[in-house]
Amino acid sequence: MKILHKTLLAFLLLFIASSYAQEGASSCAELQANFQQYQSCATSIPFQNTTNNNNGETYVTSCIGDQFQAPTWFFMKIQTSGNIFLQISQVDNNAFGTDVDFVLWGPFDNLNNICGQLNLSKEVDCSYAPDSVENVQIFNAEQGKFYILLVDNYDNTPGQITIAQTGGTGSSDCSFLSSVEILDTAGNEITELNYCKPASKDLVATIDINDFPGNAGDLRFNYKWYKDGVLVTNIVDSTSNTNTLTATETGLYKVEITAYDSTDPTVNPSRLEISADEIQLNFFDKPVLNAGPHTLQQCDFIAPNNDGFASVNLTELSNTITNSTSGITLSYFTDVALTQQIANPADFTNTTPFNQTIYVTGIFTAQSFPCVSNTAEIQLTINPTSVASYPDIAPVCPVLNTNSNTIDFDSQRILIKNTYFPTTAVEIAFYRNPSDASLEQNEVTNSSEFTSGVHTIYTRIETGNDCAGIGTFEVEVYDTPDQNPVTPIVVCEDESVILANKDAEILA
Missing domain, CATH: 2.60.40 (Immunoglobulin-like)
Known part of the structure; x- marks a missing residue:
């Protein structure tokens, strides 16, 4: 089983449960190839040791001269800088102490080709004593640095190993064990992020405790919910590994959780690791239409003017239906299920003679996510008209x-x-x-x-x-009169002219 930090629970989310198995790596080669699966941190909860997995790997250490007997490999990442003091203990299945040894290497900036770097210059601590209890010392651990921990079951006796932090101001990173995920009420990932008011969405902070080896009833959970950075709910010492917040407004919703084993006397409430998840949800308005029914009578005067069919401009009721609210696009349908949309409501010929119900919905045109309004009705009547x-x-x-x-x-x-x-x-x-x-x-x-x-x-x-x-x-x-050519009038400068004499010629 992975070594757990004393301030965290041995629980995993569903989506990582299979990745973080309870055992460490059986060899350094396996650790190097799949290191994501073998992170550890200290807790007082026991885990199963390994037996008969000597794979022939050899490393020069300051204290172990023989081959490792039943090694288990982990890596640790430092969360908080400072000294870290650990205690490793091993018992058989009858609770009698059995010999356990260890080697600790570090610090490392990363885990690339890590097995080739495990030499005496990187050894931090080592013990080959014939004891069932060993103490590990890490001085001046630096945040973000990596350490490799080998725990060897020297007697090859089946049993359990416990690792606990006994002192120091530093701590290892156990966030990989305390991850929380916001899911829906069915336990699924939330993929729909947009909703139409007055809809709401239940956000369920979910932690899978299936891998917790102790009594699940001893677990305690603290939840803090935030909306846009403002704390909205604070739940302390809950016995449930889920907590629900109902969202009704647009915002960034975030949950922070801490958790611990209430029976663990080494738990320090001020040093619990925080794990968080967040999700952005958007809630949009939808128009509220004047449902009606609204009567619309049309004259059937185009031949044949007694058949009950006529062309109608349905949009003339738009202001009435929208209550004169701007920015609404209306859609018109001939069926109550809203599947038969009218392509051109400004020039609609009724499909049922004399009387027909038209169904109308609306959306806010400029809104990025369309929220459909309630349904309004138009009662269309076609009256034969002379x-x-x-x-x-x-x-x-x-x-x-x-x-x-x-x-x-x-x-x-x-x-x-x-x-x-x-x-x-x-x-x-x-x-x-x-x-x-x-x-x-x-x-x-x-x-x-x-x-x-x-x-x-x-x-x-x-x-x-x-x-x-x-x-x-x-x-x-009237038609424009023809402009006939008129014979020029020639007169002397001091003579008068009677223009009316040209009327007949002009109007000819």
Whole structure:
């Protein structure tokens, strides 16, 4: 089993449990090839020793003259600078002490080709005494440096080895054993980082204690949760290896944990290693639509004008549906499941005659993550409508030297309102063709140009957003008169000229 630091638990997260086995390396070659699997730190929790694994490796040491009998290899990384004093003890399966030896080399900057560097110049401490208890001394250990520890079961007797830190202000790095991961409630990695309000996300700080060799009930966990660097929850001495925080707002969520064996008398609460994990979650707003249902009546006046089908501009209700909120893009559908989207809602022909329900959703256009609103409804009604005839506007002449002019539609609007709808509040708009009148697009006004000729104008009468009637009238712009050549007039300087005498010639 790996040697554990006294201030940490022998537990691993699920994602590293298989990597950090309980045994150390059986040889230096194995340690060098896969050193990530054999990091150690000191604790008072016993681990199983090894037997009969003499692989023939030999190293010159100051105290061990024979080949190693049943060696176990680890590396240590220094977390806190200072002196570190360790005690190694070994017992057999009947709890009787058995001979244990050790060699410690270091310090090293890294573990590259480490086996070739284990010589007398790098030896820190060594013991070959026939004792079941050995003491290891590391003076002035430096943070970030590496040490190689060999523990040899000299008697080749099955049993357990315990390593504990007995003194010193330094410590070894045990963060590899105390890693915490933020998972979901099912124990899976959280891959979805964006959510739509009012959704929430449970963040579960999770530690796997399956590899803890002691009584799991003796473990104690401390949790600190932060949001954007601000402490939001502090849990002390929890007996659970999981802790949940519910996130509802955008932010960087971080958990810091410390843990210890409550039965270990050597634990120093001020020196517990901190392990942390964090995750950025984003919560986005979604539009709130005026659900309705909103009625929209359309006149069916385009032949055949009694079949219950007509072209409709559904977008004319957009301000009503969005409560005039800017920045919302609406989508329109013909089914409640929102699978049949209307490609062009500004020119929609109903698919069900006379009456049809249209379903509308919205998103904030500028938002990086689209959150779909609630669903609004439009109750569309198609009313067969005959086309009324309104008085024509008096013809107008073209503007001088052109073949076009504008029309006074304001006067025509007043005439139609006062004559046909004297007591009804209506809106009157004018269009050049029936399609524009149906879709309420390209409205003509007093500034619209009309070329010479006769033009049929379609008048749309509305109450609110509902079509109340369609009528037509004509406007005419006279043709531009021909400009005939006129015989020049020759007179003396003091003679008068009667221009009217040329009228017949000009108008010929």
